[in-house]
Amino acid sequence: MPSQIDPTWLALSRLRRRRFTSCISVCTSILSTSPYDKAVWSLKSQALSLEAYTDETEMEEEGVGEILLDDNAVATLPRPGTSLSAPRVNTSSMGIRPLSSSGRPSTGFSRPGSSSIRPMSGMTVDAAFKGPKPGTARPMTTLGREVRLGTASMENSGGKFIEVDKLDLRKYAGRPDLAVVLVDYLLQVEVNPRKALELCSEATQKANYKSWFWKRKLGQCYYKLGLYRDAEKQLRSSLKDTPMIMTYFDLTKVYLKLDIPNTALSLLLSAGEQFPMEPRILLGIARIYDMLGDIENSSAAYKKVLQIDASSVEAISCLASNSFYTDNPEISLRYYRRLLQMGLSSTELWSNLGLSCFHSSQFDMALSCFSKALQLSNETNEGDVWYNIGLTGVSIGDLALAYQAFKVAVSIDKNCAEAYANLGVLDLRKNDWESAQAMFEQAKSLAPFLFEPLYNLALLQWKRGNLEGAYENVKESLIIYPDHEESLALKKELMGSLMGLR
Known part of the structure; x- marks a missing residue:
């Protein structure tokens, strides 16, 4: 550390430049000599929280714990289009649009939660034990996953920084500047929503129940504890005080957990009226339409996203997928080429390019794309590439090539049901x-x-x-x-x- 630079200023500078590990090390050295320096304590807490931060605006994977222990009652036979377990059935495209490993129509972009709920069959305990990628991970609960993420971040920073059980939360609730930092630390690093709930309750009382921030944090704590109706009340109250984009997303997650997607959709549509130039809201609307199987409205929402943010990878990918499965491979090819021009290069992208080229009658380019996809592939996605090569072989009448490709696909991915069906x-x-x-x-x-x-x-x-x-x-x-x-x-x-x- 340069001797002529104030160490506290240096830590703050590194925090602003998002050099969290360096900021934490500087703060640790300062606290070793001045353990009661509240400013440095706050800086280190912020750095640890930001380092362990995970995007919570999307649905989490639903593990076996949620299925066995969830006591929230939802409709068992909902009408199509009103529940995530009974999406609208577009009969004109069911025969050509594939389903993901979760049984949901392929959307062109992998996101958390897309494998949590299976349409028409529902997520079974058996399927939950397998997880989204059978044979690759043990089942877990959402909170358990977050605990492991938080533990890993603490190990990287040298162990626990704050002894949470020894804290006097009432004292911290009376100091809003420190309480705001501490609640993020409890939720992101310690992953202790019970302690965070205690702090939020005390801070809300100190603020005379008029702080939108603490109401939102209370809603987040209730959500993590599975108390969705309590979370809804707090988040609704927070929005009534001050409408904030992230609060809308938190409330949307609650409604999706309660399996009332139309209410979540109405909420985001009203948020879009207040924040008309916010692409994240439009993306949320498009995702819910995807979950409900309403491809036409989801495509319209993705196009609106591109009018605001022309570099949205999710919107471009989903529009490319929708164009391909509505018999417009030429348009799909243009979207995938746009992703290449943006600097993206992955097995999935090259494989999709190969399929688009093939169905656009550009056969020479298709083989080159599949070859590139195989070069970039690993054991988790190589089977998908060989499956696509097998489909190409069937389309051109080379059944020997198709048979060998499907055999290779099932040898790599033993859970590739489509390859087994084609082999049959x-x-x-x-x-x-x-x-x-x-x-x-x-x-x-x-x-x-x-x-x-x-x-x-x-x-x-x-x-x-x-x-x-x-x-x-x-x-x-x-x-x-x-x-x-x-x-x-x-x-x-x-x-x-x-x-x-x-």
Whole structure:
């Protein structure tokens, strides 16, 4: 540390430049000689909180703890379009728009919470134990994940800085400048919402219940503790005092947890009227439309985002995906090229570019894009690239290439249900009925939200004379995709055959 520079000023300068580790080390050296320096204590607390900060404006992954311990009652049979577990079914696109590993329509951009709720089937305890990436992580609760993040940040900074259990929270609540810093430390670093709730309650009383900030923090604490209705009351009161963008996002998360997305949507639409040039609000609106399966309105919202922020990666990615699945691969290709021009380069981007080039009849470019995607791939996404190569092989009639690509895909990712389903179809073409049935059964067990394996399995069982098994599977297929013409025709045929046997 330069001797001619005041160390407190240096720590403040490094905090402003977001050099948190350096700021923490300077503050630690000052506190070793002056342990009661409140200014330095506040600086170090801010640096630790900012270093451990996580964006809380999005939905978290729902772990097994939330499913087993959640006692909030929601409608079990909601109307389509009013619940995240029963989104609007766009029957014209169900056959061509793939589903993610969570059973939700692919949106073009991976975000937290996108794998928490499965449409039509609901998240089961079995699925929660598997997690969003089966075989890669142990299940956890949301708060447990945050505790581990906070613990890691403390280890990096040399252990605990504040002994929370020894604090006199009433004394700190009387000093708003220190209380504001301390509550962020409790929520971000210690991940102790109970202590933070005590501090917020004391500070709210000191402020005569007129501080929007402390009401918002109370809402955050209640949310982390699973008390969603209490969180709603505090956040509503905070918005009544002072409308703030982040408070709108906090309240939106509460409504999504309570599975009332239309209320969350109305809230964000009213926020958009107060903050018309805020792209984050428009992104939130588009995400909820995506969750509800309303692709048309979500695309319109993403376009509004680009009018304000032309470099929004999420908006460009989702518009590219929507264009591709509405049979406009040329427009999709332009969006993906825009992402490349912005400096992005990933396996997923090059793989999507390859598909867009192929469906735009630019076959030479498609192979180059898939080759680039394989170069950038790792064990978590290499299977997806080989699956796309297999689809390309099917489209050009090279079934040998397709079969090998699907085999490679399932060898890398044993949970790729779509690859198993396609392998079953190719085995069926070879008249290998036993292998085909095994593939369809595997795809069905891995992805019960896909209708294709169910229909293919029903068709195979019908050909083999297992009419009852075929009828059960085609019924499940029609639950997922009620307007699938082939399933309807097969069901009619099976009903006639079964009635004839009786």
